[in-house]
Amino acid sequence: MKERLDRIVSRRGLLSRKDASAAIRAGRVRCGGEISRDPAAKFDPDVCEITLDGARVSNTPFVYIMMNKPCGVLSATEDKKDKTALDLLPPELARRPLGVCGRLDRDASGLLLLTDDGELNHKITSPKSLKPKLYEAALDKEPPENARALFERGLDLGDFTALPARLDAHGKTCFVTVCEGKFHQVKRMFRAVGCTVLELKRLKIGSLSLDPALAPGEYRVLTDAEREELLNSFR
Numbered sequence: 001m002k003e004r005l006d007r008i009v010s011r012r013g014l015l016s017r018k019d020a021s022a023a024i025r026a027g028r029v030r031c032g033g034e035i036s037r038d039p040a041a042k043f044d045p046d047v048c049e050i051t052l053d054g055a056r057v058s059n060t061p062f063v064y065i066m067m068n069k070p071c072g073v074l075s076a077t078e079d080k081k082d083k084t085a086l087d088l089l090p091p092e093l094a095r096r097p098l099g100v101c102g103r104l105d106r107d108a109s110g111l112l113l114l115t116d117d118g119e120l121n122h123k124i125t126s127p128k129s130l131k132p133k134l135y136e137a138a139l140d141k142e143p144p145e146n147a148r149a150l151f152e153r154g155l156d157l158g159d160f161t162a163l164p165a166r167l168d169a170h171g172k173t174c175f176v177t178v179c180e181g182k183f184h185q186v187k188r189m190f191r192a193v194g195c196t197v198l199e200l201k202r203l204k205i206g207s208l209s210l211d212p213a214l215a216p217g218e219y220r221v222l223t224d225a226e227r228e229e230l231l232n233s234f235r
């Protein structure tokens with residue numbers, strides 16, 4: 001059934017009606033590959049592929065959002081007291097049954113993936129999922145020389161032994177890749193080699209990289225390519 005373009009774009013939960021119209025006028029929406037600048041033009045989303053900034057908005061049952069979570073915001077979908085990642089989204093998106101795929105501490109920042117695709121969420125957060133996650137950590141001091149080998153071997157953290165992780169140290173700035181997601185895992189791993197994490201930022205989950213253009217608190221919908229690569233990697 002044909003519908004107004006601004007309604008199609010906004011109803012998919014991506015933008016308010018006003019923002020959808022602005023996006024259409026700005027040439028960010030394509031219908032069947034052609035830019036359409038008329039919010040009142042009518043299309044059948046089941047027949048014509050409609051994209052916003054290159055991401056399909058028609059016939060996509062789920063929404064996949066990457067956010068650059070700022071420090072101080074909870075990576076939860078609701079909290080009685082504190083601001084959550086969902087509070088940073090417009091009502092059109094926030095009213096969807098979104099879940100957070102892999103938590104980040106309140107004082108950590110960076111890549112947060114939100115989706116109403118429960119199956120993908122489960123696959124990402126399952127303890128069996130050993131997909132690499134890349135973090136950047138600012139430390140209070142340079143890690144000891146043997147830290148890389150200790151991370152690689154698997155650190156004994158008392159209640160569990162961490163799986164082998166990769167550490168690339170550049171002075172007090174470290175890049176660490178871990179394949180599990182235990183509570184405070186990265187902070188505890190650095191603690192085990194005598195360092196304190198002062199700042200922690202997640203840069204990657206599996207194939208998905210944080211878009212460097214996103215300022216803290218900003219978000220965007222995954223592109224088709226990002227979404228397909230992510231879904232394929234968890235099949």
Ligand code: URA
Pocket residue numbers: 103104105106108183184185186187188200
């Ligand atoms: N490791 C941590 O210590 N904190 C996070 O938020 C994520 C990984």
